[in-house]
Amino acid sequence: MEIFNEAILHAAGQWWIYPVLMLFCFIDGFLPILPSETLIVALGALSVGSGEPNMFLVMLAGALGAIAGDNMAYLLGRKVGVERFAWMRRPRIQKALGWARYELDKRGAMLIFTARYIPVGRVAVNWIAGTTAYPRRRFVILDILASVTWVAYSAGIGMLAGRWVHNHPLLGVAIAIVFAIILGFVVDHAITLLHRWRDKKDAERAARTAGTPGSHTHETVVDATTEPAAEKLQHGK
Secondary structure (H helix, E strand, C coil), X not given: CHHHHHHHHHHHCCCCHHHHHHHHHHHHHHCCCCCHHHHHHHHHXXXXXXXXXXXXXXXXXXXXXXXXHHHHHHHHXXXXXXXXXXXXXXXXXXXXXXXXXXXXXXXXXXXXXXXXXXXHHHHHHHHHHHHCCCCHHHHHHHHHHHHHHHHHHHHHHHHHHHHHCCCCHHHHHHHHHHHHHHHHHXXXXXXXXXXXXXXXXXXXXXXXXXXXXXXHHHHHHHHHHHHHHHHHHHHHC
16 A cells, blocks of 8 residues: 555656646547546645645646637537537537537526536537537636636545545545535536526526516506597598
8 A cells, every 4th residue: 555655745846747638628628538537636735744736836727728618619619510520419418518508508608617617518508509600708717617616626525535545645645536526516406406406597587477467467458458549530521
């Protein structure tokens, strides 16, 4: 176990860990096959005991990679669309893309920000944002804010778990990853519940608007004012 701990600590102190992290976050932004969150969490746990890697550089590399990856998804959505390749037509992918399009039409800013915390969801949302020509400047601003908070959130989880078992780096990494998975599950469901609550409120507001007697009142007023006028015309004749 001690050999593994030393090997992990040695790797965490190498210069190449930062470009590797940036590459992970970049690819994960448009192709969710690399565990970018897991790597940030693990590095956060390792930094507590040894001071390596430098967490400022970790968060900077992670944020830059995430922003670049999200914007790549946006550009691919604009250029490629959502049905060109066979994997895009799979039911699970189409369901995710359909959900993203529906939510993006209703509350784009909120969705782009919160989707960064959902691995597959963020790819679908950013891809659809490009497909539907969501305003690029607004997308970039929202994505920068989302990526910075996402990196800080992931690093914070790792550092918190690392403090519990700072004498055992490997155990700290394992605990941090498990904690991140559980918390990610909770965040995912919390965001889903939030969107459902907003949908319910929107539906109630729409129902109240549809039930407002404004249009009927207008018709009644028109009838009441036009009928006497018609009678006056007849008397005038």
